[in-house]
Amino acid sequence: xxxxxxxxxxxxxxxxxxxxxxxxxxxxxxxxxxxxxxxxxxxxxxxxxxxxxxxxxxxxxxxxxxxxxxxxxxxxxxxxxxxxxxxxxxxxxxxxxxxxxxxxxxxxxxxxxxxxxxxxxxxxxxxxxxxxxxxxxxxxxxxxxxxxxxxxxxxxxxxxxxxxxxxxxxxxxxxxxxxxxxxxxxxxxxxxxxxxxxxxxxxxxxxxxxxxxxxxxxxxxxxxxxxxxxxxxxxxxxxxxxxxxxxxxxxxxxxxxxxxxxxxxxxxxxxxxxxxxxxxxxxxxxxxxxxxxxxxxxxxxxxxxxxxxxxxxxxxxxxxxxxxx
Amino acid sequence: xxxxxxxxxxxxxxxxxxxxxxxxxxxxxxxxxxxxxxxxxxxxxxxxxxxxxxxxxxxxxxxxxxxxxxxxxxxxxxxxxxxxxxxxxxxxxxxxxxxxxxxxxxxxxxxxxxxxxxxxxxxxxxxxxxxxxxxxxxxxxxxxxxxxxxxxxxxxxxxxxxxxxxxxxxxxxxxxxxxxxxxxxxxxxxxxxxxxxxxxxxxxxxxxxxxxxxxxxxxxxxxxxxxxxxxxxxxxxxxxxxxxxxxxxxxxxxxxxxxxxxxxxxxxxxxxxxxxxxxxxxxxxxxxxxxxxxxxxxxxxxxxxxxxxxxxxx
Numbered sequence: 116x117x118x119x120x121x122x123x124x125x126x127x128x129x130x131x132x133x134x135x136x137x138x139x140x141x142x143x144x145x146x147x148x149x150x151x152x153x154x155x156x157x158x159x160x161x162x163x164x165x166x167x168x169x170x171x172x173x174x175x176x177x178x179x180x181x182x183x184x185x186x187x188x189x190x191x192x193x194x195x196x197x198x199x200x201x202x203x204x205x206x207x208x209x210x211x212x213x214x215x216x217x218x219x220x221x222x223x224x225x226x227x228x229x230x231x232x233x234x235x236x237x238x239x240x241x242x243x244x245x246x247x248x249x250x251x252x253x254x255x256x257x258x259x260x261x262x263x264x265x266x267x268x269x270x271x272x273x274x275x276x277x278x279x280x281x282x283x284x285x286x287x288x289x290x291x292x293x294x295x296x297x298x299x300x301x302x303x304x305x306x307x308x309x310x311x312x313x314x315x316x317x318x319x320x321x322x323x324x325x326x327x328x329x330x331x332x333x334x335x336x337x338x339x340x341x342x343x344x345x346x347x348x349x350x351x352x353x354x355x356x357x358x359x360x361x362x363x364x365x366x367x368x369x370x371x372x373x374x375x376x377x378x379x380x381x382x383x384x385x386x387x388x389x390x391x392x393x394x395x396x397x398x399x400x401x402x403x404x405x406x407x408x409x410x411x412x413x414x415x416x417x418x419x420x421x422x423x424x425x426x427x428x429x430x431x432x433x434x435x436x437x438x439x440x
Numbered sequence: 441x442x443x444x445x446x447x448x449x450x451x452x453x454x455x456x457x458x459x460x461x462x463x464x465x466x467x468x469x470x471x472x473x474x475x476x477x478x479x480x481x482x483x484x485x486x487x488x489x490x491x492x493x494x495x496x497x498x499x500x501x502x503x504x505x506x507x508x509x510x511x512x513x514x515x516x517x518x519x520x521x522x523x524x525x526x527x528x529x530x531x532x533x534x535x536x537x538x539x540x541x542x543x544x545x546x547x548x549x550x551x552x553x554x555x556x557x558x559x560x561x562x563x564x565x566x567x568x569x570x571x572x573x574x575x576x577x578x579x580x581x582x583x584x585x586x587x588x589x590x591x592x593x594x595x596x597x598x599x600x601x602x603x604x605x606x607x608x609x610x611x612x613x614x615x616x617x618x619x620x621x622x623x624x625x626x627x628x629x630x631x632x633x634x635x636x637x638x639x640x641x642x643x644x645x646x647x648x649x650x651x652x653x654x655x656x657x658x659x660x661x662x663x664x665x666x667x668x669x670x671x672x673x674x675x676x677x678x679x680x681x682x683x684x685x686x687x688x689x690x691x692x693x694x695x696x697x698x699x700x701x702x703x704x705x706x707x708x709x710x711x712x713x714x715x716x717x718x719x720x721x722x723x724x725x726x727x728x729x730x731x732x733x734x735x736x737x738x739x740x741x742x743x744x745x746x747x748x749x750x751x752x753x754x
Contacts, residue, residue, distance in 0.1 A: 151620040152591075251708075266483075267709055295482040295647060296691040297706060304705075322621060325650075325693030329701065349697040366625040367695045368654035374629050377622035380590060 147327035346418030449503030478656030532614035534594035671747030
């Protein structure tokens with residue numbers, strides 16, 4: 116994905132929801148995309164699969180999937196890719212499932228849009244994938260309706276539909292938000308297990324840093340429609356290079372540790388701020404930050420960050436501040 | 441004397457088709473002045489029902505609930521109203537719990553209109569402004585409407601409404617669950633500050649284990665309407681005794697990549713509260729369960745000092 120820009124034209128002005136976002140996902144990778152509400156996470160993933168809702172529009176950039184630019188593909192070709200090669204797991208399973216269509220028919224609709232197979236074969240495929248998702252008695256579930264399922268079961272069915280055609284890339288937008296932690300853990304384990312081969316990749320949108328720390332290989336941190344940091348999860352979470360990443364990690368409540376409070380909120384994406392979008396909330400900001408927008412630059416082979424401060428400075432400063440306290 | 445005391449409280453709900461939902465099953469719990477008791481468990485465990493029973497927004501089928509030594513069931517309508525000013529609630533969805541047609545001044549002032557009718561208009565306004573200042577909003581917010589506020593500001597309005605009558609006990613029903621990380625930390629800190637200033641007792645209901653751990657002095661773990669473990673928060677978090685607590689805590693993922701969670705998982709999902717299992721409610725899902733666990737209900741017993749657990753294997 117290169118220099119992706121997505122905007123929403125509203126009466127109050129143009130919202131620059133995605134503002135020049137670039138990143139890559141390699142085969143076999145599980146990538147976490149994190150940031151607060153309004154950081155542009157959902158708009159970014161919806162742009163990838165051509166599902167930006169009106170009045171939103173992708174106005175620039177490039178999204179390459181293997182060797183095709185998804186943004187310039189004819190609608191029919193994009194539909195062929197979406198659902199079979201790239202699939203999407205949304206947050207709310209009950210909004211994704213049809214309320215009055217039996218579940219076997221919903222599987223059938225997805226499978227037969229992409230593959231010339233009989234209804235019986237569809238049923239077998241569906242049953243197999245639900246079995247792998249640890250759904251007891253899949254045949255009975257397939258003969259029923261969405262409303263008969265618990266939240267955890269419904270989300271498994273949605274994940275089953277997303278995985279049934281064996282996609283290369285799975286994009287999941289907060290797939291476990293709203294589920295209980297024990298169910299969340301089961302479902303994440305299942306997704307990771309099903310994806311555990313070197314051919315497939317997953318982009319996981321979440322605001323749960325614990326999920327990223329424990330499940331993802333790489334993390335991309337977004338703020339105000341831009342990527343502010345990316346790299347291997349362990350390295351980034353142990354020693355973040357961007358003050359926003361640092362602040363997010365510090366905001367996770369921990370026992371016997373005073374909360375570090377990140378004041379303020381994400382700036383308006385209509386009146387996009389001058390300089391670094393984070394500068395008015397940043398504990399380390401200096402004059403240049405209000406003037407000049409930092410670009411995403413290389414920290415080393417695997418890490419990037421967008422900040423005027425040299426790496427390492429924020430770690431030292433945090434320790435100094437802690438000692439002073 | 442405990443500020444809030446629940447003794448052997450049970451609550452069922454009649455459902456259509458004649459089935460009965462056993463929401464709370466023989467729960468005893470005390471909350472002291474100025475302390476936070478965290479209440480964790482999966483959806484459907486009965487956490488919110490406990491909160492509503494403690495506030496007498498619902499009446500128990502069995503058991504006694506006292507507040508400041510008074511049995512809530514025996515209070516007249518008038519004295520119950522007076523008590524209600526001293527025990528309040530903050531809800532999960534700030535926007536849905538605020539009337540969209542009332543401005544912030546009216547929303548925060550409403551409990552005073554109901555419970556402190558003798559207050560004059562200017563005194564009431566002063567109390568509202570005072571409450572808003574305590575939640576870092578101030579009087580510029582008086583004339584604004586909920587839809588004009590951010591999620592964090594809406595939750596601050598909900599908190600101001602809960603403290604305006606100067607309560608001693610506040611039920612926090614998932615107050616941080618719908619908030620972003622940075623806002624969640626702000627709200628948690630605010631709740632901690634208010635507790636110190638007003639000596640508030642909190643019943644903190646949440647499935648966000650990190651937040652509960654941060655704020656709670658004691659912790660109770662619920663499963664299918666029962667408390668299966670209760671004790672000092674630090675003890676329960678560092679040395680959970682009940683298999684259910686162990687599973688629940690191990691499912692809470694740490695943001696520290698160097699802290700690998702224990703892989704202690706339960707089978708399946710929480711059974712329906714309309715059809716309770718025999719014996720220990722967890723036995724069908726528990727990796728430690730044996731035949732012994734299916735025979736009779738397992739009551740809480742003291743394990744270490746104030747740390748109680750309801751498990752035959754612990």
